[in-house]
Amino acid sequence: MSKGDEIDLRRMGSGGWGIPGIVEPDVLQFKKCDAKFILHVEKDTVWQRFNEDKFWQKHHCIITHGNGQPPRGVRRLLYRMHHELKLPVYCLLDNDPWGFYIYSVIKQGSINLAFESNRMAIPDAKFLGVRSRDYEEFGLSDDVKIAVDDKDLKRSKQILEYPWFKGKKDWEKEIATMLKHGFKMEVESLLTKSISFVTETYVPQRLKQKSMWLD
Numbered sequence: 522m523s524k525g526d527e528i529d530l531r532r533m534g535s536g537g538w539g540i541p542g543i544v545e546p547d548v549l550q551f552k553k554c555d556a557k558f559i560l561h562v563e564k565d566t567v568w569q570r571f572n573e574d575k576f577w578q579k580h581h582c583i584i585t586h587g588n589g590q591p592p593r594g595v596r597r598l599l600y601r602m603h604h605e606l607k608l609p610v611y612c613l614l615d616n617d618p619w620g621f622y623i624y625s626v627i628k629q630g631s632i633n634l635a636f637e638s639n640r641m642a643i644p645d646a647k648f649l650g651v652r653s654r655d656y657e658e659f660g661l662s663d664d665v666k667i668a669v670d671d672k673d674l675k676r677s678k679q680i681l682e683y684p685w686f687k688g689k690k691d692w693e694k695e696i697a698t699m700l701k702h703g704f705k706m707e708v709e710s711l712l713t714k715s716i717s718f719v720t721e722t723y724v725p726q727r728l729k730q731k732s733m734w735l736d
Contacts, residue, residue: 527552530583537572540585542594544601554606556583559599560724561646563614563623564588567708567719574720580728583608590623596641599627603643610643611734613724616651617667617705618676621686621696624648624735629685648735649727651706653698659723665710669703691735 530538541548560582562568568586571577577584583602587595602608612627614620630642655661677696686692699705711719727733 531578537568537584540595540598542592544594544598546601549598549601551602551606554602554608555581556606556608557581558609558611559583559585559602561591561599561610561612561627562586563620563708567613570712570717571720574717576720576724580725587623589619590626593641596627600641600643603645610646611649611728612646613649613708613719614651615705615707616653616655616699617707618673618680618696620651621680621692622676625680625683625685649724649733651708651710652733652735653695653702655711655723656702656704656706659711659714661706661710662713665706665713666704667706669700669705673705674700689736695735 528538556577557580560571560576562571562584563586565586565588568584571584576582585591585595585599591599599610603610610627612624614623624646627643628646629644652658656665677700680686681693681696708719711723714722
């Protein structure tokens with residue numbers, strides 16, 4: 522319910538519902554929720570694939586995106602749905618320093634807005650992918666490779682010094698593998714297998730493989 526208007530997310534069509542900048546309880550209330558989890562993807566193009574394949578219907582979930590780094594309204598809504606509706610949050614982001622940073626912002630909050638972390642950060646969020654190992658595991662083509670440059674190297678070193686990454690062996694290994702490969706990958710790289718590989722194979726498989734999640 523938003524400002525007196527009842528919104529059914531299942532009937533929003535191909536464009537979905539645009540998350541407003543203000544989603545506080547006095548503006549937006551939850552009436553009913555049948556979803557089991559939230560899948561947050563990095564970009565609208567990937568969200569469109571999930572929506573067209575009706576992933577949300579098959580897996581009983583809510584799918585969101587932030588057009589890159591999610592704005593405050595998106596992060597605040599994720600926080601509210603996670604805490605008030607008890608929905609776990611899973612992230613599908615690019616395998617590059619910026620995708621990793623986006624995850625850290627969702628999980629722990631922005632360094633620049635640390636004072637707002639207690640009303641936006643979701644420490645229980647999980648990173649499903651894209652993982653550095655996916656290139657070999659799923660036999661992706663060389664077309665998916667995007668060369669790591671000096672900016673990526675510098676950004677990776679910075680990220681490893683952030684409090685929420687520092688000392689985490691799994692993340693240190695993940696970033697080291699990306700740098701060793703010498704290339705990064707976008708979520709769209711999974712579409713090179715087939716148009717619906719990411720919705721019909723990759724994410725359903727990852728949802729079952731908790732040992733593959735990054736914390």
